[in-house]
Amino acid sequence: MLKIRTVRHGSPEYWETIQLRRRILRTPLGLDFDPEDLEKEVRDLHIAGFDLARLVGCLVLTPENAEDIKMRQVAVDDQIQGKGIGTELVIFSERLARDRGYKRMVLSARDTAVPFYERLKYAKEGDEFEEVTVPHWRMVKEL
Numbered sequence: 001m002l003k004i005r006t007v008r009h010g011s012p013e014y015w016e017t018i019q020l021r022r023r024i025l026r027t028p029l030g031l032d033f034d035p036e037d038l039e040k041e042v043r044d045l046h047i048a049g050f051d052l053a054r055l056v057g058c059l060v061l062t063p064e065n066a067e068d069i070k071m072r073q074v075a076v077d078d079q080i081q082g083k084g085i086g087t088e089l090v091i092f093s094e095r096l097a098r099d100r101g102y103k104r105m106v107l108s109a110r111d112t113a114v115p116f117y118e119r120l121k122y123a124k125e126g127d128e129f130e131e132v133t134v135p136h137w138r139m140v141k142e143l
């Protein structure tokens with residue numbers, strides 16, 4: 001059964017999310033994390049989904065200003081993608097952001113993930129751009 005909760009920056013569970021994020025989002029592009037960027041994540045909210053004790057998915061929420069919060073680093077274990085875990089992580093995060101008073105969720109979606117976010121009612125804004133060598137779209141949802 002999927003259990004979603006926040007994990008503390010620097011905790012053993014946080015480092016597990018880094019391993020998953022690295023495997024799903026960075027290594028396939030021949031990239032890795034900059035330790036300085038990970039240190040800055042102390043300001044972020046870290047959301048993780050567990051099946052029993054096993055980490056199966058995670059994402060990061062970074063406040064941009066009083067109204068907007070950015071969802072990034074959305075990663076689901078490639079063994080179990082397409083089973084609703086990503087959707088549950090996004091829904092949990094939207095509720096958390098709303099409870100904290102944010103008005104909008106914003107994100108940079110890889111073009112391959114755009115249909116996933118559109119299904120969750122995110123709308124494209126502006127033009128395509130490149131990030132980590134991949135085409136992306138800014139997407140927004142009112143909370």
Ligand SMILES: CC(C)(COP(=O)(O)OP(=O)(O)OC[C@H]1O[C@@H](n2cnc3c(N)ncnc32)[C@H](O)[C@@H]1OP(=O)(O)O)[C@@H](O)C(=O)NCCC(=O)NCCS
Pocket residue numbers: 024025073074075076077080081082083084085086087088108109110112113114115116119
């Ligand atoms: C994108 C991702 C987070 C989605 O999580 P998931 O658990 O696989 O997604 P869900 O099972 O909740 O999918 C919900 C719907 O989106 C669809 N979907 C998921 N990923 C998709 C993709 N890349 N392209 C098109 N549709 C997609 C699913 O088919 C499903 O629709 P359905 O129920 O009608 O079949 C996950 O596949 C992943 O980690 N991908 C690799 C990393 C990545 O691209 N992250 C996002 C960076 S912006």
